[in-house]
Amino acid sequence: MMMKQVVYFSFLFLSFFCHCKGATLAHSPAQAPSKNVAIAPTKAKALTPTKAPTSLPVPAVEPPSQVPLVQAPPHKALHTPTDVTKILEKAGIFSVFIRLLKSTSVSIQIENQLNVSNTLTIFAPTNGAFGALKPGTLNTLSNEDKVQLVQYHILPTLVSLQNFETLSNPVRTQASNTNDFPLNVTVEGSSVNISTGIVNTTISSTVYEDNQLAIYKVDKVLLPLGIFGPKPKTKQHLAPSPTPLKPSKDTNSSSSSSSLSSSSSSEESISPDVAEGNKSKAVVLINNGVVHIGVVMVVVITMWGYF
DSSP states (O other): OOHHHHHHHHHHHHHHHHHHHHHHHHOOOOOOTTSSOOOOOOOOOOOOOOOOOOOOOOOOOOOOOOOOOOOSSSSSSSSSSSOHHHHHHSSSSSSHHHHHHHHTTTHHHHHHHHHTTTOOOEEEEEEHHTTOOOOOTTTTHHHHHHHHHHHHHSSSSSGGGGGGGGSSSOOSSSSOOOTTTTOOEEEEEEEEEEEEOOOOEEEEEEEEEOSSEEEEEEEEOOOOHHHSSSOOOOOOOOOOOOOOOOOOHHEEEEEHHHHHHHHHHHHSSOOOOHHHHHHOOOOEEEEETTEEEEOOOOGGGGGGGGO
C-alpha cells in the first residue's frame, strides 16, 4: 500500500515538473539573430540587352543645289583670268565639252574675253548629255558648226540664278544671231528652264560662280535651230528655153538673093557665060595633103536685069 502511494506521488511530481518546464519555454522570447552572422547576398540576374530592330537606310532626296561644285578663290587677282577648262576638269563630268572648247579654240576666246574684264555665263552639258545624242551627231558637223554650237552655250553677260527672270527672250548668245540661234529662258519658282526650239532642259546645279564668270550644269546639249532644225526647201527653177536666133542682115540678103535666083531659074535658064563665071569662083586649095575646098557663091547682079 505504501509502495503504491510512493509511485503515485512520484508520477504527480514528474507530471507537474514537465508541465512547468514547458510553460517556461513557451513564454520565453525568441532569440534575436546574432550580428556576427553574415547574410549571403543574393546575386542579381543579369539582364541580356535586347537587339534594336534593324531598319533599311532611306535614301535622302537632295534638292537642286546652289552651292558651286568648284569653289571660287576668296581673293582672285584681277590680272589672272579664270581658267574655264581647269574648273570643268575639277568637276569631273565635262570631258566632252572640254574637248569641244579646245578643238574649236573657243576656250582661248573665253580666256581673252575674261582677261579684258568681260563677264560671261556658260551652260555646260555633262558627258551624259552628249552620250544621249544620236551616234555620230558631232562627227557630221563642220568646224564652223562646232564653233557655233559651243558659242550657243555662252551668254555674253554674267547672269546669276536670281537674275534669269530679268532676261528678255530670245536671249542673245555668242552664236551668229538670234534668228537662226534663238534661246528662250523662263523661270518657274526656283527652276530655270531653257528652250532651243528642239531641246527643253533646266539648270540642275551651279558649277562655278564669281564676280566675272558663272558656269551652270545642264543635262542636255543645247541644239540650235540654225544647225539641227529642218532645212527650208529650195525652189526648183526650170531651165530657161533657148531664145530663137534672129537672122542677120547678111542671111536675109543671101536668102532673098537665093530665092530670087531660084525664081529666075524657074522662069529662064542661066546663060553659059554666067555659069562659066560662077565656076571660076570655086577655088580648090591643097595644103600638105589636106584638101580644103572653099566655095564662094557669087550673086550675079546682072540677074536683076531680068526683073
